[in-house]
Amino acid sequence: MTQNDSDVVFSFESALDRKSIGRYQFFIFFLCFICLVFDGYDAYAMAYVAPLLRVDLALNHSSIGQAFSASLVGMFVGAIVLSPIADILGRRKVTVAALLVSGLSMLASAKAQIFGELFIARALTGFGLGVILPNALSICAEFAPSKRRFLTVMLVSLGMSAGGAIGGPVAALLISSSGWRGVFVAGGLASIMVAFCMAFWMPESLNFLIRREGNLSTSAQRIAVKVFGPGIAASLTPFSAPASTKGAPFLELFAHRRTLQTLCIWAIAFCNLLCLYLLASWLPILCQEAGLGYRDAALATSVMQIGGLAGVLLLGSLARRTNPKLVLLVGYVIGAAAIYAVVPTLHMGIGPLAVATFVAGTSIIGGQAGIQAVGLDLYPQAVHSTGMGWALGVGRLGSVCGPILAGELMMRGLSTQSVVNLGAIAALIGGISTGFLFLLDIRLRRNQRVTTVTENNQRAMIRTHT
Structure with a gap:
């Protein structure tokens, strides 16, 4: 912004577009990133301890699958229940409460002595985790x-992958010194610590503050001063809030011809998380059953998360040069091939397996971040948490189905390749849904161009007659 801009009244969003990203904005992005790091650690903690936990609690494949899915069911419920509440009560408050719930539940998981206690603790952990990602983004x-x-948004989403990637080496270190229970204790304490950091330093949503307190919101003005400085912040009074929605926030997801786009995003999210959690949950066990050691199993899982980090950077870079939906489409096709290759590489050693899991992570985890960015661009700010909460909630159904189906198929004697093929097929379906979303996008842009040309022609005719 220039000095003369302080004499002009801007909306908050237009003012953001007129300035470079400042230190306070970077600080907000950093807090969201750290929040997702521990979210990612908590989400994958069960996969890291599964081989040892299965022996300690005498669990079979089916029980392990149910234990994996307990937190995922909790995430589904948390995403669809708490996300709309966040749009009503405030995203910061709900995020802090969710971090506290997930942290305390992680500590309860460390105390579990039987399957029932573990199942309840993991479900409560998932309930808290379900709303953290959509709110932070x-x-x-x-x-x-x-x-x-x-x-x-894609770069901040790296926090989930970073938490999963860091979790592997950290889990190996904690297990060697404190056993599998130490992994849950560390995650629980870290989540509680992050909750207090968020409570003290994370600002509330400006859109929420303006809707609650009105255009002269003093809380929103204080945040604006931190973002722009006192001079520019004064030009933002009164604030202009984004258009408010009428009725239930959920119904806004299908308003203004967004029904097909919403259904496509839900289908992509479902398939994406089915692939991700099927691999993340069962890969350590599949590695051990193939004769690889625990360290190699943890390494293969961590490499998939590192691939996710690379995928977010790569897809984010490509999305700046072409249509993001086309980038996601190509990524899912490549991801399907990489998932199919996981089982053959299990018997080739850790090197080929690491390559396969790295490419799968690049496509699938990178694609997950892309879904979130596309979804946030689709919905108005007033229902951001609701829109992404429902997308992730439907995705959690896929994450629940993946581990459970894998466990049941293995109990029925199906081959490992057949089980992993389930993830590859889901990736292809996700690619098809992305392609449909891409075609809808092309159609929408074509209609907008036609409308623009028609309006210009009408104006020209009016000028000619006058």
Whole structure:
């Protein structure tokens, strides 16, 4: 912004677009990133301890599958129940409460002595985790300029993959010193610590503050001062909030011809998380049953998360040059091939297996971040948490189905390749859904161009007659 801009009244969003990203915005993005790091650690903790936990609690394949899915069911419920509440009560408050619930439940998981106790503790952990991702990304998107919003959201999404990647080596270290229970204790304490950090330093959604307190919201003005400085912040009074929605936030997901796009995003999210959690949950066990040691199993799982980090950077970079939906489509096709290759490489050693899991992580985990960025761009700010909460909630159904189906298929004697093929097929279906979303996008842009040309012609005719 220039000095003369302080004499002009801007909306908050237009003012963001007129300035470079400042230190306070970077600090907000960092807080969201750290929040997702521990979210990622908690989400994958069960996979890291599964081989030892199965022996200690005498669990069979079916029980392990149910234990995996307990937290995923909790995530589904948390995403669809708490996300709309966040749009009503405030995203920061709900995120802090969710971190506390997940942290305390992680500590309860460390005390579990029987399967029932573990199942309840993991379900409560998932309930808290379910709302953290959509809320953190919604706050991130709100403070990012529109031209950099897609890339910013994808980069902050790296926190999930970073937490999963760091979790492997950390889990191996903790297991050697404290056993599998130490993994849950560390995750629980870390989540509680992050909750207090979020409570003290994370700002509330400006859109929420304006809707609650009105255009002269003093809380929103204080945040604006931190973002722009006192001079520019004064030009933002009164604030202009984004258009409010009428009725239930959920119904807004299908308003203004968004029904097909919403259903496509739900289908992509379902298939994406089915692939991701099937591999993340069962890969350590499949590695051990193939004769690989625990360290190699943890390494293969961590490499998949590292691939996710690379995938977010690669897909984010490509999305700036072409249509993001086309990038996701190609990524899912490559991911399907990589998932299919996991089983053959199990018997080739850790090197080929690491390559297969790295490519799968690049496509599938990178694709997950892409879904979130596309979804945030589709919905208005007032229902960001609701829109992404429902997308992730439907995705959690896929994450529940993946581990359970894998466990049941293995109990019925199906081959390992057949079980992993389930993930490859889901990746292809996700690619088809992305392709349909891409075609809808092309159609929408074509209609907009036709409308623009028609309006220009009408104006020209009016000028000619006058």
